[in-house]
Amino acid sequence: MKKRILYIGNDLAINSFTATYISFFSKVLKKEGYEVRKASNKNNKALRLVEMLRLIAKHHKATDVVIIDTYGAMNFYYAYLVAKACQIYNLDYIPILHGGNLPDRLSDNRFLSKSLFGKAKMNVAPSLFLYNIFKEAGFDNLQIIPNSIELRKYPFKERSAFKPRLLWVRRFQGRYNPMLAVKVLENLLLTYPEAQLCMVGPEKDGSMKKCEAYAEKYKLPVTFTGKLKKKEWAAIAKDYDIFLNTTNIDNTPISVIEAMALGLGMLSTDVGGMHYLVTDGKDGLLVPAKDEVAMTNGVKQLIENPDDTRAMVRKAREKVTAFDWEVVKHDWNKLLE
Known part of the structure; x- marks a missing residue:
């Protein structure tokens, strides 16, 4: 049986072709037979975070793994809070490392980074760039899977x-x-x-x-x-x-x-x-x-x-x-x- 996935990311229509990955990736995962729920499409940042956390609380028993689109700006804090919620409910989670400024987070927010990335099932890096940086920062739960297109x-x-x-x-x-x-x-x-x-x-x-x-x-x-x-x-x-x-x-x-x-x-x-x-x-x-x-x-x-x-x-x-x-x-x- 295919895993049940909760996908957390920025699903705003205004960013339909930018760095956000959730729209494309959720669709191809569904084609592979996975059950996928996703969040959030809220424009208001506070409401977006609330919906992300609410879905984890509501669906944690019907979820096998949480995928988290992770960037280096404000989204980093969203990802951290989502990861903490996953830890509370003993849910496996996988951050996808998107942001070119994530290296700054590793150095400037070491405690939060250790909690977020250190306890992940796996951190997925799209290239050797972030893979090497995370490796040098002491993380071993790393795998390279490229960003993809059809x-x-x-x-x-x-x-x-x-x-x-x-x-x-x-x-x-x-x-x-x-x-x-x-x-x-x-x-x-x-x-x-x-x-x-x-x-x-x-x-x-x-x-x-x-x-x-x-x-x-x-x-x-x-x-x-x-x-x-x-x-x-x-x-x-x-x-x-x-x-x-x-x-x-x-x-x-x-x-x-x-x-x-x-x-x-x-x-x-x-x-x-x-x-x-x-x-x-x-x-x-x-x-x-x-x-x-x-x-x-x-x-x-x-x-x-x-x-x-x-x-x-x-x-x-x-x-x-x-x-x-x-x-x-x-x-x-x-x-x-």
């Missing part, structure tokens, strides 16, 4: 040339530095007057307004789509050639994996766990964070060396086959059962 939903496009048509997909938030993409476009227009940028994602902290104001002031050809579903932005990706990941902090973002699957030339800042996902010069390019000159030059390199870029794109697609749910699900089934 690869069949991301058709690969073979490009004969790469034009200065840039795509950016993320939540508009300071830590993801969306303004860097706008500045790169501004620089590129000096060489490529046909350059353009499409930015996909919801507003979080006013960053979108700043980007919009800057683009309007300097008459830059930037399209702001707002929030799109995964299938929607994957569909428009065929009209663009280069993907920019401008973040200042990161782990192994799903949006980058998806862009690699779609055949976009990959250019990312070299932060956090990105060098575990993108190998510089082999399946994409990495540049220092907050460096608009380096990122601008990276775009030019991808455009001006199409043979090399095509080779990198093919290797990127080959790499992300390991992230396909049909591959990853075997590790999850083994862990859960």
Whole structure:
């Protein structure tokens, strides 16, 4: 009999394609035959926490394991309280380590981290980045299971040339530095007057307004789509050639994996766990964070060396086959059962 799972995470519709994993993962687990309850879709943070804890209290006898999406910001405290509730009811729980800033929590909140992660059935890291950091912090209950996608939903496009048509997909938030993409476009227009940028994602902290104001002031050809579903932005990706990941902090973002699957030339800042996902010069390019000159030059390199870029794109697609749910699900089934 398949395990009964209670999945705790941020199930807000406004974050439908961002780092949150619960929407996709709960669906594929159900397809595998697991009984899955999930929480929470409450917009109010206090109500969200109350619902998470309430469901544990209500369904603990009908739950075999709790999965907890775990990040490094406010969610860290949610995860800690959920873990304490699991401990009270003697429930096995598995944190999935998503946040690129989780290493700060390990050093700044050692007591809470030991209680949360040390007593888990297993801590699932999506890459060697967080695995190594947690290992060095003294945790042994660790397993690497990559973030996954349904690869069949991301058709690969073979490009004969790469034009200065840039795509950016993320939540508009300071830590993801969306303004860097706008500045790169501004620089590129000096060489490529046909350059353009499409930015996909919801507003979080006013960053979108700043980007919009800057683009309007300097008459830059930037399209702001707002929030799109995964299938929607994957569909428009065929009209663009280069993907920019401008973040200042990161782990192994799903949006980058998806862009690699779609055949976009990959250019990312070299932060956090990105060098575990993108190998510089082999399946994409990495540049220092907050460096608009380096990122601008990276775009030019991808455009001006199409043979090399095509080779990198093919290797990127080959790499992300390991992230396909049909591959990853075997590790999850083994862990859960």
